[in-house]
Each structure stands twice: as structure tokens, then as C-alpha cells.
């Protein structure tokens with residue numbers, strides 16, 4: 001199993017991210033809600049962290065079950081949903097067994113996100129839904145200076161895929177745990193390479209330039 005970078009920051013993350021009423025988290029939840037839609041049965045909350053999305057999944061009718069690499073994060077998640085410790089790139093879940101998978105704000109936390117998408121596709125039942133909500137691959141990352149929300153400055157680091165601790169804000173997650181970058185083409189190719197069908201995409205954010213990119217993909221019947 002990979003290294004759990006969040007173990008050292010789980011208490012900090014719980015305090016930092018649990019203001020779920022803020023504008024950013026409201027946008028995140030909105031994309032999750034719109035793309036996943038109502039349903040029943042299990043929804044695998046992939047890289048569930050402290051379980052912040054569990055309430056939204058439940059409100060949609062799903063039964064959230066979380067998987068995360070970090071024991072520290074799962075300690076906070078446990079009161080919010082049933083969880084298992086596991087690697088998103090090698091899920092402890094049977095083939096074709098769940099009707100929905102959601103992965104929220106986590107693709108920059110794994111060294112090989114295409115492997116995680118492939119695992120999501122493997123565990124999805126035919127017709128099942130996979131929803132990804134993540135930081136926008138074009139406008140958010142080590143390569144993007146977002147200090148002026150009206151004028152995002154992108155530098156040549158867009159092409160770099162290695163983990164970086166460079167961040168425009170000294171207050172957020174990235175200066176602590178770092179981030180991998182998945183360029184837009186790599187992200188979308190991961191979906192089709194996994195055999196999923198891209199159904200819908202969305203961009204959103206709190207400023208004029210989107211800082212979130214999300215999509216719904218389904219496993220063909």
C-alpha cells in the first residue's frame with residue numbers, strides 16, 4: 001500500500017475542510033449532486049478522506065461506503081460512514097459489484113490516477129456511474145498562480161506530472177501534502193482507457209475562472 005501523506009495532517013484537514021457551508025465546498029457538492037443524481041444501493045466514496053461527502057451521497061439516496069489510504073483520515077470518517085482502509089489503485093472490492101463510485105477532490109493526491117479510474121471501472125456494475133470532482137486540471141495546480149482571481153497566470157509547469165509542493169496559497173492542503181498534476185488530456189483519456197463512457201462534464205468555481213472540473217462516466221451495459 002502507498003504512503004499515506006494525510007496521516008500527519010488528518011486533524012488539521014478535519015478542521016480545515018469541515019466548514020462545509022463555504023462557497024467552495026458548496027460548489028463541490030453541487031457538481032457531485034448534479035452529475036451523480038439520485039439512486040439507491042452502495043456508492044463507493046473513493047478516497048473518502050474524513051467522509052465529507054457522505055451526507056450529500058446519503059441525501060441522494062445512496063448508501064456511502066468509504067475507502068481511503070490514510071488511517072488518520074478514516075478515524076474522522078468513521079462516524080460519518082462505513083469505511084475500509086485501502087489503496088484506490090488496488091481496491092478491496094469485487095468486480096462489477098457496486099452501482100456507483102464517486103471520487104471527490106482526490107485525483108491530485110494519487111501518483112497514478114488512471115490506475116484509480118481503472119479500478120473504479122472494474123468494480124462498477126454494468127450501467128454503473130462514476131463521478132469525478134476535482135481541481136480544474138488547466139487552471140489549478142503548481143503551475144497556476146491564482147492569487148488574483150480575475151487573472152490566473154499559467155506557467156510552463158503545466159506539462160510536469162511529478163508531485164509538487166509549490167502552491168500559490170500557503171494556507172491550503174498542497175503546501176502540506178503536495179499534489180500530482182494530471183493534464184486534461186490524460187484525465188479524459190483515463191476514462192476512455194478504462195472502458196468507461198464519458199457522459200457529461202462540468203466546470204465550476206467560486207471566481208470567474210473555474211477551479212473545479214467534474215465529469216460523469218458510465219460503465220457500458
Ligand SMILES: C[S@@+](CC[C@H](N)C(=O)[O-])C[C@H]1O[C@@H](n2cnc3c(N)ncnc32)[C@H](O)[C@@H]1O
Nearest residue numbers: 006047048049052068069070073087088104109
Ligand atoms: C483532499 S482529500 C479529499 C477527501 C474527500 N474525498 C473529500 O472530499 O474531502 C484526498 C484523500 O485522498 C486519499 N488518498 C490519497 N491516495 C490514496 C490512495 N492511493 N488510495 C486511497 N485514498 C487515497 C488521502 O488519504 C486523502 O484522504
